[in-house]
Amino acid sequence: MSDALLSVQNLRIEFPTRRGTLVAVDDVSFSISPGEVLGVVGESGAGKSLTGNAIIGLLEPPGRVAGGAITLEGRRIDNLSYDRMRRIRGREIGAIFQDPLTSLNPLYTVGRQLVETILTHTDMTPTQARDRSIELLQEVGIPAAERRIDSYPHQFSGGMRQRVVIALALCANPRLIIADEPTTALDVSIQAQILALLRRLCRDHGTAVMLITHDMGVIAETANRVAVMYAGRLVEIGAVRSVIKQPKHPYTVGLMGAIPAIGSDVDRLSQIEGSMPRLTAIPPGCAFNPRCPHAFERCRSERPDLIASDESGVACWLFDEDASDVPMEVAGHA
Amino acid sequence: MPDAAAPAPSANGEVPLVEVVDLAKHFDVSKPFLNRLLEAEQRQVLRAVDGVSFTIPRGKTFSLVGESGCGKSTVARCVVGLYRPTQGAVLFDGTDIAGLRTRAQIRPFRKRLQMIFQDPYASLNPRWRVSNIISEPIRAHGLASSQQEVQSRIDDLLTHVRLTPADGEKYPHEFSGGQRQRISIARALASNPEFLVCDEPTSALDVSVQAQILNLMKDLQRELGLTYLFISHNLAVVYHVSDWVGVMYLGRLVEWGEKRRLFRYPRHPYTRMLLDTIPDLDMSGRDRQPVAGEVPNPINPPSGCAFHPRCPHANARCTEELPRALPVEGGGQVACHAVEEGRLAVEDRGTITPPPIEDALRAGA
């Protein structure tokens, strides 16, 4: 994985609380290549947003990275000081969040915010920066950008605001964009527009995107590869098409079956019984075993690692081919 | 005007359980009097719902779908009596419940229609035990004569929504979102209602939990013969739960009809646009129409047909004249000049929906 743009190795995020330490993200490893869109999908509390926040160094205290390594173009970035991380954020990693209003300062015009971000991260003159801002606004599809640049965030509609946020994330031509539920707050018709925009930018600039969402539909539309998270762990990773069409992990299978589809006239959706465990009560072995229809003894005692090749992987004992040879050993990479 | 054109969906002459006739709800969103006086501004009225008519047959599910600000939740709140409509009627089993004025008049209808809310974290009083939450309708309507009867009823209801009687002793914060929504459903069922208004009941839930709740709602409908008015922005969910679907845009119902027919033969350009936004989980590489524009500000909606600035088929008439609701075959209506004038042919989306209706019905079009 030497050509990976971003590599996350055995990431562990902990929250010390008065009732003990909660492990919110546990031993998560994945990588993103240049120009690739990696979708990270999971239900609320699965740890997907925490993983994204850890990468951009914006983990909210008391949460902390307790283990593993995050590498950007071969450089460790998880142990940088706040100040050095701040320079990487924006210049090398851009961020897009769910609510565009929290990413924009309501007191400044969008032009001023764009120009300031450009000046912080590049050597442009203020005039060049303003021209570049207009260019960016045009690129993200804001009509009459020359006029709109002097508007305040509240003068834009929700969809237009999210476009401005994307322009802001693109200011310094970052190699990687972390997009955390970028379309969840938007209407379906706007959602399609924003996703199309992300796809196009990725193609034109070779920017890699880590797309965090709870919506498989968004993943299917946008991502090249998808990582499925459950209770802080990575349960399956692979090419979007294969994960959606032939999911392997029983959780992914259940998740896909639970999505209602237009045109399928089933009376009942296939449902996963129960709900995701709270962080205080993650069961031993595979975290999914109490809800899994195929769980057997080993699942209840021993935690499966991601049995992975470069392309795809699944953390489930059902797919442990070496099981008969090494019953108590963990198969796959160490 | 619309009730003249509204055909009853059930051909066998049965009275529909719920009939909404020309419903409108306007909100005064003007600034306070003093500000208006000083800033020389006019009163501003938000027409959240403006002339909506549809009928819901007994034991069926009618869904309203649309983007934010289209007024679907306002319709739900008018139907259930949380808002007093500015105009129009809500006929429940033949009685206009929106026209009732005194508490005594409304009271008999209260227990017959109930509501399930969107946010499972806000819809349960955090200071009450679950058993008290569920028993509130039982006590309010005097549906049980003794404490034991109330208790056994609570246990029944909890078991019915797949919780355990022991859960009654707990407080809402001890439950997950899906479990809270079950409690919410149990409370709604406590007064043995016939009609449930469900305002985005699963949009705050995760997909796997959503499937549990949707299955539960379908089971309950079958077991108890419930009628649902279902509000959602998610077309796939709407397709799954509904028998009838209405599409709303800026306070108006642009099209409604039987689910399969609506999804296979969408008539209104907005319905077609909405169907185009559904993500393609089959990974078929289907070519989707790019969708342009955003929903305009509902305080200042476009003239004529409100959809005309985004509509590829709009002409001069669309910008001036409000389209009438025309009946479509098989029940339902569509309000579009292009459809009326025959400029816009019926589209067959057979690839999405399996053939739903008999050829005989199609031939009658």
Place this chain on the structure above:
Amino acid sequence: MATIDSSAGKSVSDTQAVPAAVSRSRFTDSLYRFLDSDVMYSFRRSPVTVIAFVVTVLFFVAAFAAPWLAPHNTFDVRTLDLMDARLPPAWVEGDNAYTTGRAEFLLGTDDQGRDVLSSIMFGMRVSLTVGFASVLVAMVVGVSLGLVSGYVGGRVDSLIMRVADIQLTFPAILIALLIDGLARTVLPPGVHDELALYVLILAIAASVWVNFARTVRGSTLVEKNKEYVQAARVIGIHPVMIMLRHVLPNVTGPVLVIATITLAIAILTEATLSFLGVGVPPTQPSLGTLIRVGNNYLFSGEWWMAIFPGVALVILVLAVNLLGDWLRDALNPKLR
């Protein structure tokens, strides 16, 4: 119409996430919840709050158990001896017996020979009674008006809030002085002395109820639009019952905070009024009265008569205020 029977439902192991504690009785259950709650946790973690709490409790006990705890009964004229007048605190060494403190009068005596420590304890009893009573009256009035104002809205809301606005333009002391002055003019002197305490309580309550009304109105506006209130409306619960059973329990947090801080304000207002001589009748001296009387002797060197009641007042108000501050932070999830 079908009804529900339990045979149709099948239980799902959906509830495993939370361990059930059904066997505990409701009371011990609630007690356990309270001791384990975040509020108790933040209390134990804050030494300043614990000290403030201990001080407040000590003062309350000292005040309300004064008849049994106080070394002297300052109201019993037979025990008073003018020979004991103006004695300094016990640790002061003077030139003669009149300027040397005596162990039986720890904090000295006043001009009538009354023990200052006992006077403070009895005085604090009056101060706290007036404080509590006025806060209670203000709370009942303010919470009711705030609930109605927020829940009903419209013209009722405008009316109540305009009254509150007018109220806010007068300083609290001025309102209290006005009411007291009015009562003095209207009532005959004997009756006034009898009713002075109640007039004072009313006067203070009238000047602080707005705090409650505004806070409760704000919280009610938030709660009113929450879905559980709408659910109660759909069920057909009477608006008064919705206000009392649904909204009220959910606005108690801010009310508690306001009540604590208002208690400190009420005690201070009472002391100020008594200091000005328009407060409690002389027969029931409060801390303010003691300070006023002691003030006359401040410049003749008998400082203890004014200083000790003053210190007691400062410590009491500070402790109550610290408790209020902590409560506000503990109940505000954003600051946790």
